[in-house]
Each structure stands twice: as C-alpha cells, then as structure tokens.
Amino acid sequence: MERIVCVLIGYVFGLFQTAYFYGKAHGIDIRQYGSGNSGTTNALRVLGTKAGLIVLLGDCLKTIAAVVITRLIFGAAHQDTIYLLCLYAGAGAILGHNFPFYMNFRGGKGIAATAGLILSFHPYFIVMGVVVFFGIFFTTHYVSLGSLLVYAGFLIEIIVCGEMGVFGAMTQTERIEMYVLAVFLTVMAYWKHRQNIVRLLHGEERKTYLTKKNKLDVEKKEEKEPEEK
Numbered sequence: 358m359e360r361i362v363c364v365l366i367g368y369v370f371g372l373f374q375t376a377y378f379y380g381k382a383h384g385i386d387i388r389q390y391g392s393g394n395s396g397t398t399n400a401l402r403v404l405g406t407k408a409g410l411i412v413l414l415g416d417c418l419k420t421i422a423a424v425v426i427t428r429l430i431f432g433a434a435h436q437d438t439i440y441l442l443c444l445y446a447g448a449g450a451i452l453g454h455n456f457p458f459y460m461n462f463r464g465g466k467g468i469a470a471t472a473g474l475i476l477s478f479h480p481y482f483i484v485m486g487v488v489v490f491f492g493i494f495f496t497t498h499y500v501s502l503g504s505l506l507v508y509a510g511f512l513i514e515i516i517v518c519g520e521m522g523v524f525g526a527m528t529q530t531e532r533i534e535m536y537v538l539a540v541f542l543t544v545m546a547y548w549k550h551r552q553n554i555v556r557l558l559h560g561e562e563r564k565t566y567l568t569k570k571n572k573l574d575v576e577k578k579e580e581k582e583p584e585e586k
Contacts, residue, residue: 359431363442364449366430367423374464375415376400380407388463396454396465398500398565406567414489420473423496440479441535445472448542455549464531466549468504471542475511483517485510498564501553508546515539524554 377395379473380387383404391399397416401409427446432439447470454470455460475486489510493503518524519532527535547554556562 359435359438359442360445363427363445364452365482366426367420367446367451368453369449370419370423371450371455371470372457372459373415374454374457374460375419376408376412376461376465379415380404383408388460392463395432395460395463396467397469399465401565401567403506409567411424412480412578413472415466415526417455417473417476419454419487420447420470421477423447423450437526438531440541441531441538442540443478444535444540446476447471448476448538450474451542455545461571466508467506468500471504471508471511471546475507477519480522481523482511482514483512494565499557499562499567501550501562503555505550505554509544512539512543523548 397413400412412543423446451467451470474483488505
C-alpha cells in the first residue's frame, strides 16, 4: 500500500509541466516547436537559456518535493525501506512528467525529473550525476548522450550501493525490488530517447549550447524538428 501511495504522490507532483506552463505564459505551446517535447532541452532550444534553466529547476524541484514528502510521511515508520519508497516516489514523478493525463499523456522525457531524484536520493549519487552529465555535455554538447550515460550510471550505482549495504537493512527481496524499479526507469528513459539513439549512431543528433545561437525562432514553423511519437 505504501508503494502505491508513494507513486501517487510522485505522479501528482510530476504533473506540473514546467516547460508547458512557461511556454503558455509566453504565448506558445512548447509541444508545437522543436522536438515537440515538454522538457528542459526543448525549452532551452525554443525559448533560450533562461527558459531552459527555469524549466530545469522546476522539473528537478517537483521530484525533490515528492521524495522529501515521502521521507516525512514514511521515514519514521519505514526506516528499513525508506530508500525503496523514495525511489517509488521518484518513479511516480517521472511518470507524471512523461505521461501527464491532462496533456493526452504527452509530456517530456523525464531527465530533469530524474535529476531531482538523483539529487534527493542519496549524497553518493550527486557526484556521479553531475560529473557524468556535465562532463559529457560540455565535451560533446549532446544532452541525450549525457542523459543516457547518467541513467546507466544511476542503475549501476543503485546495484553497487545496494549490495554494499548503503541503503540500510533492507532484505534481499527488497533490494532486488529496488534494482528492478531502477531497471524499469532506465529502460523507459532509453525508450523515450530511442530516436536520439538512432541519430547519435548516425552522427545526426543535434547539439545543444547554452548560448543564443541555440535558440529557435518560434515563428518559423519550417524549423520545427520532426515530432517524436
């Protein structure tokens, strides 16, 4: 029952589509431009660096809020499984971000929401996430590649930390449950990035920059990238 509650808590927070609302405040539907996703990278490309940073912050904070509330509600009574419950809350937030019911289940790809999970899950994960993502991004300028490698690192670190007892006195069954949930999130992220993976393999992936040259002219429909289904 606690797991279901945690997923629902996360899903409710994940429904706050920062990019969509920010775009509406500026007179556009972000899903009609760029990649068609309601996420940080598309907001950065379409509306500029400021918009990208605001969306990144908003999408991170909603997952952090879900994890913090989960800790406040269940931390005292479920000390042995609190990390597992927090992972469920994070998964719910990512699902809410990726598949918001009021937007016909058409949201983002969940990377900024995942960043919020990494930042709030355990201190060990913060260094890995920051180093891997920004190391790849500033080297290649491929957001998708950095995101995919962060997810791979997240999955590996979950398993390693679990086997080392970092998450406390969970049973083997509970640890396996945590690993399965982490695998699910990783597979979902790779599935959401399937077109990016194809473009990366063919050397056709678009690079992203934290400069004005990255911003798209939202008035020019012909510059819209092929929408990802």
